[in-house]
Amino acid sequence: MAAQTIRVGFIGLNPDSHWAATAHIPALQSLGDKFKVVAVANSTIESAHRTAEAMNLPHAYGSAEELANSPEVDLVVVTVKVPHHLQLVTAALEAGKHVYCEWPLGNGLAEARQLAELAKSKGVVAVCGTQARSALEVLKLKQLIDEGYVGTVLSTSLIGSGGNWANESPEDLYYLFDKKNGATMEAIPMAHTLAAVKDVLGDFGELSSKTLSRFDSVKISETGETLPKTAADQVMIHGAMASGAAFSLHYRGGVCRGTNLLWEINGTEGDIQVTAGLGHAQLTQLTVKGARGDETELKPLMPEASEYEGKPEFAGARNIAGIYARLYDDIRNGTQTAPSFDDAVALHDVLDAIERFAG
Known part of the structure; x- marks a missing residue:
């Protein structure tokens, strides 16, 4: 060795x-x-x-x-x-x-x-x-913000789908639906994504929040058994970053037929949009696009292809x-x-x- x-x-x-x-x-x-x-x-x-x-x-x-x-x-x-x-x-x-x-x-x-x-x-x-903090796309995003791509950040908004935390679950993931286990939608996909937001935009300021449960039970996929659910399936936060930029977030259980992760950063000089197929920024491929100045359509702002070489595809x-x-x-x-x-x-x-x- x-x-x-x-x-x-x-x-x-x-x-x-x-x-x-x-x-x-x-x-x-x-x-x-x-x-x-x-x-x-x-x-x-x-x-x-x-x-x-x-x-x-x-x-x-x-x-x-x-x-x-x-x-x-x-x-x-x-x-x-x-x-x-x-x-x-x-x-x-x-x-x-x-x-x-x-x-x-x-x-x-x-x-x-x-x-x-x-x-x-x-x-x-x-x-x-x-680990969303070490995503190549998040590092690129931080570089863009630090270099002033959007100018002064005015606001940032997030919509994410948790994948789990709706009304059905495989048996081995049922523990996620019991709030006392500490593995809620807030604690896993939302928190992983918030860690990346903090790296890119700085500390959070004063925040207000609201959680809802649209489902109070879960069907176990393998057996059809219905079990109680105590974890929230709708989480909404609004407030400001420490910089003064407006901040809003909505995480929802399950998946949707539209965009399952949408993170926008809007500034005085430009706008950036981050999208993905799931609201878990730590484990899904992120796509970064933006436009600034006189540009009217978003264009790719991804890391160089060489940065992915030799690294896992997943x-x-x-x-x-x-x-x-x-x-x-x-x-x-x-x-x-x-x-x-x-x-x-x-x-x-x-x-x-x-x-x-x-x-």
Whole structure:
């Protein structure tokens, strides 16, 4: 193994399904010998052994604590459901390991703060995966705004579809519809997208919000069973950015037959429009167009084709690869360029304020 290779252990990895296998593994593979996946811990030792055998990993562990305390692991990656983040990330931090945790960091603001404080006390690199921030299109968008493409930003507006959170769900995703699990539409697609908005346009100012539930039950696709639903399926926010620009947002459950992500930025000199097939800016291909001055039709404003070369085709994996690349540099150079636990707390704080206002 190369001297600079970071050895990765996954908590929550199955070879044929789920986010870790479809996004994290291709992301790491695209980065050459910077990382090597060496270990897994799943809900049972039998599951861990199956994954290790299928993916040719040298180590399988029966618990998160065993993996975290293994001298063979430098970085612990947590890719399980939100209610388990506090326990599993705590185990990794207590073992003095660097951590990559999927967003949301905690099940609410209090848990996120607890984990951020522990990470700081341990002096490790602790990253939370708000990977829309590393999307090539978002980086291009930030460059355009910083260079004055639209002039002074007057307003920005967002409409997004959550995909889930309507009135039907596969059985394995039903947990998303129970608000107490911390995996609501606000917490996942909306928050991922808000993290990108903040990077591009700066901090949020005073916001008002309203949440609605047009469905109070969910039909399970496989069985037809009807189960209760407590998570909102309509979220509306309005207010201002810290810059004074007007801000409005509407996230809705399910998908629509029109545009499922529409983000517009309007300024004194021009306009930019970002669209996608789903309201999850962290995992879907974004298209950026704009016009300024005397131009009357939007034109493509995408990154150069060369910037996509050598990166995963799936946007979710490509964006995660961008986070891992920053994480690698942070571990090796003592920098803080990847989204940190402190960044995650700030985003949780925005969500908490929105929830409190919505009542």
